[in-house]
Amino acid sequence: MTRSTGEQQPVQPIHFWFEFASTYSYPAAVRITKVASVAGIEVVWEPFLLGPIFREQGWNDSPFNLYPRKGAYMWRDMERLCEAQGLPFSRPEKFPMNGLLAARVAVLGKDEAWLPDFVRAVYQANFAEGRDIGDPECIADILAALALAADELLERAGQDENKKRLREHNERANALGIFGAPTFSVGSELFWGGDRIGDAVAFARLGPSPEAD
Amino acid sequence: MTRSTGEQQPVQPIHFWFEFASTYSYPAAVRITKVASVAGIEVVWEPFLLGPIFREQGWNDSPFNLYPRKGAYMWRDMERLCEAQGLPFSRPEKFPMNGLLAARVAVLGKDEAWLPDFVRAVYQANFAEGRDIGDPECIADILAALALAADELLERAGQDENKKRLREHNERANALGIFGAPTFSVGSELFWGGDRIGDAVAFARLGPSPEAD
Numbered sequence: 001m002t003r004s005t006g007e008q009q010p011v012q013p014i015h016f017w018f019e020f021a022s023t024y025s026y027p028a029a030v031r032i033t034k035v036a037s038v039a040g041i042e043v044v045w046e047p048f049l050l051g052p053i054f055r056e057q058g059w060n061d062s063p064f065n066l067y068p069r070k071g072a073y074m075w076r077d078m079e080r081l082c083e084a085q086g087l088p089f090s091r092p093e094k095f096p097m098n099g100l101l102a103a104r105v106a107v108l109g110k111d112e113a114w115l116p117d118f119v120r121a122v123y124q125a126n127f128a129e130g131r132d133i134g135d136p137e138c139i140a141d142i143l144a145a146l147a148l149a150a151d152e153l154l155e156r157a158g159q160d161e162n163k164k165r166l167r168e169h170n171e172r173a174n175a176l177g178i179f180g181a182p183t184f185s186v187g188s189e190l191f192w193g194g195d196r197i198g199d200a201v202a203f204a205r206l207g208p209s210p211e212a213d
Numbered sequence: 214m215t216r217s218t219g220e221q222q223p224v225q226p227i228h229f230w231f232e233f234a235s236t237y238s239y240p241a242a243v244r245i246t247k248v249a250s251v252a253g254i255e256v257v258w259e260p261f262l263l264g265p266i267f268r269e270q271g272w273n274d275s276p277f278n279l280y281p282r283k284g285a286y287m288w289r290d291m292e293r294l295c296e297a298q299g300l301p302f303s304r305p306e307k308f309p310m311n312g313l314l315a316a317r318v319a320v321l322g323k324d325e326a327w328l329p330d331f332v333r334a335v336y337q338a339n340f341a342e343g344r345d346i347g348d349p350e351c352i353a354d355i356l357a358a359l360a361l362a363a364d365e366l367l368e369r370a371g372q373d374e375n376k377k378r379l380r381e382h383n384e385r386a387n388a389l390g391i392f393g394a395p396t397f398s399v400g401s402e403l404f405w406g407g408d409r410i411g412d413a414v415a416f417a418r419l420g421p422s423p424e425a426d
Contacts, residue, residue, distance in 0.1 A: 057280050067270050069392040073403055179282040190286055195408040
């Protein structure tokens, strides 16, 4: 990429890649809206599934279960992060939950104003209320609480066309080289982890430095 | 831990756990000194070896080699981080290097004023100059450049008593539940990753919040 000095760069959107079973995506889903809003940056919400990506790496479970030290650290870290952000948190008895249904609803609502509220409500159900987000009743409750037509949305979420859209999200995540959640992408540039929101924002505003072109 | 309101808390030191083969420990070894100095916090430098800890998790190589996507991300991320910090960086042909000898020297110099400079010079040799830090000649050069008695230090580094001190560092890392580098510890609290220096500093200054006790 070549850039003339003094030329105004368009601010690029940040793509926020999240998986509903991912603990660290929960505080990130709250922070990204605030941080991007202050910075005047558009957020594109990108639901995807980590399961197929983990399986490619040879994992049939969350690395937080496969590697107990990482898991112990993560649960303590989540307590701290949620407390620092003023978010309710309670370690769920079952982890990870099945986020497939919620991801299908999120893909369906990708361009809808209710999407961020839906996403945050699902994370809160999973990581604060101990509800099973794989249960259609739980997702229906969340949609109803947002004054949405739960039955209709759940039906449309399960239709082939919508399933295909979620698969396309996963293919794009794969093509970008995404391996965990949350991940922020700006163009082809990845920032992995909620603690890298600031770096993603800086990159979106400033672009790559000329040396890195 | 109980705390009376208004009582002045002593600021706890931050223990900086680093492994010489660890990429992300390089920019962290530069930043920790600056950040802690501004915050008025003591840093305890804690060299350790990741190899034995990785082997316990079933890894016989760096996860950045075992999981190519993570590796591709990490190398790009290192470019960005070093550029942002104004640090020289060049991806070494061989990764990971053997950090055992350097770790032994670091343990020997644990309470010496030259330790931080030695540590940063080893990282620069590895991740900017493409030198083999497992080669005693490389470590001798670094010590000599710091006006230290290289031959004597290398000899003392290899003595049983010093080897034992490094093993004790690893045992303490194990007991803390450390699983990667860099890690910052404050008491029993862990912060994993260079991007968490700020959180470690805040914790060292403020301690756990009363709710978390």
